[in-house]
Amino acid sequence: MPARRQVDVSLLVPAKDEAENLPEFMQRCADALGATGFSFEVVVVDDGSRDASAAILADLAAKHSFLRIVTHRRQRGIADALRSGGEVAVGDIFVFYPADLQYAPEDIPTLVRPILDGRADIVTGSKQGKYEKAFVSRVYNALCRWLFGVRVEDLNSVKAYRREVMAGVPMRPDWHRFMVVIAAADGFRLLSVPIALHPRRAGISKFDWTRIPIGVFDLLSVWFQLRFGRKPMLFFGFLGAGLFLVGFLAGVAALVLRFGYGIGFRPLLNLVETMIISGIVLFGFGLIGELVAGMREENREFIRALSRHGRDGGG
Numbered sequence: 682m683p684a685r686r687q688v689d690v691s692l693l694v695p696a697k698d699e700a701e702n703l704p705e706f707m708q709r710c711a712d713a714l715g716a717t718g719f720s721f722e723v724v725v726v727d728d729g730s731r732d733a734s735a736a737i738l739a740d741l742a743a744k745h746s747f748l749r750i751v752t753h754r755r756q757r758g759i760a761d762a763l764r765s766g767g768e769v770a771v772g773d774i775f776v777f778y779p780a781d782l783q784y785a786p787e788d789i790p791t792l793v794r795p796i797l798d799g800r801a802d803i804v805t806g807s808k809q810g811k812y813e814k815a816f817v818s819r820v821y822n823a824l825c826r827w828l829f830g831v832r833v834e835d836l837n838s839v840k841a842y843r844r845e846v847m848a849g850v851p852m853r854p855d856w857h858r859f860m861v862v863i864a865a866a867d868g869f870r871l872l873s874v875p876i877a878l879h880p881r882r883a884g885i886s887k888f889d890w891t892r893i894p895i896g897v898f899d900l901l902s903v904w905f906q907l908r909f910g911r912k913p914m915l916f917f918g919f920l921g922a923g924l925f926l927v928g929f930l931a932g933v934a935a936l937v938l939r940f941g942y943g944i945g946f947r948p949l950l951n952l953v954e955t956m957i958i959s960g961i962v963l964f965g966f967g968l969i970g971e972l973v974a975g976m977r978e979e980n981r982e983f984i985r986a987l988s989r990h991g992r993d994g995g996g
Contacts, residue, residue: 689719690793690841691772695726695762696780700733707741707748709786717790719797724749724766725780729756760857767847776841777857781881784839788876792841795872802869803842805861806876807835821858821896828904829862833873836861843869858896859903866907910977913970921963928956 692710696703707723714721727734727750735752742748751765763777774796776789784806795801808818818837825836837858849867850860865871909916932953938944 688722688772689797690714690721690774690776690789691766691770692721692723692776692778692789693726693763693766693770694723694778694780695728695759695766696730696734697728697756698730698732698734699780700730700737702780702782703734703737703741706780706782706786707745709782710789711745711747713787713789717793719793722747722749722770722772724751724770726751726762726766727753728758728762729753760853763847763857767844770844773844774841775844775847776839778839783879783881784876785879788839789841791874791876792839795874796841796843800870801872803840803846803861803864804872804874805833805835805840806838807833807873808838808878809875810878821900824900825859825862828900829865829907831862831865831871833861833871835873839876853899856899856903859899862903862907911974913974914967917963917967917970921960921965921967923960924956924963925960928953928958928960931956 692714694706699706703725710723723745725738725748727738738748738750742750749769751762751769753762753765757765763775767775774793776792778784778786778789788806792804792806795804818835822834822836825831826833840860842860842864846860846864846867846869850856850863856863861871905916931949935946935949935953938946938949
């Protein structure tokens, strides 16, 4: 593929069965971004669509020179779509924006401008208006603010972010929802701006209520990794040492009862065995976790070095 010229902003657009919305979305992007003063491209990721999206995108690509198309043979989710789009995008700033027209393309410059002005590294939109998942969204945002201490009103909305932010987000299904908290943990500057949310006019929502339990477990997983991922011994080591100490003290009490008072108490012996074995096992998990964490840090540094080398024009 021939090299493309560098642009300021790459719009990453996951699209699953959005054939009815894509023509208007692309035209509104052309109108809204054409007069902003910054260069841009639109990378639409066809995430395994089964409608006429592929044919419509081919026609739109002939009409709009800024459009690039990435195709998934099957649906892989938004996180993979953003990763696939980011791999071919050439902009310094990425913007996550769905194609369902619930967010107006005219609001994209509002997200991008604080980053271009150097006031933020990631800007997330705060949804304004009524929508179906309002209660779930409020609970999710409240939990995130409580667990992670990130003072952003809406973490799971459209967002603009510097290209390097994506490098810190693990390529896990649905983890795009935690991009803001992961970026905050890495020291990136955050900003929130109000963005109007409009009713869907065509197509169907991809949200499924069965994904709520998955989201809760993902939330706990992200919290654990951010808090203990780089130092797992803080969790496994302290917990293992605590259980070992309980087992040791119970063992001392069992010896005193047996040889001092002639009392043999079998449940106490079982407690000693359980606590000491559990403590040793958890401590071992901590040591293994430290090795894994060290290897992951080395891998991250290698990826960052490759990224810097590629951005500097190295072969």
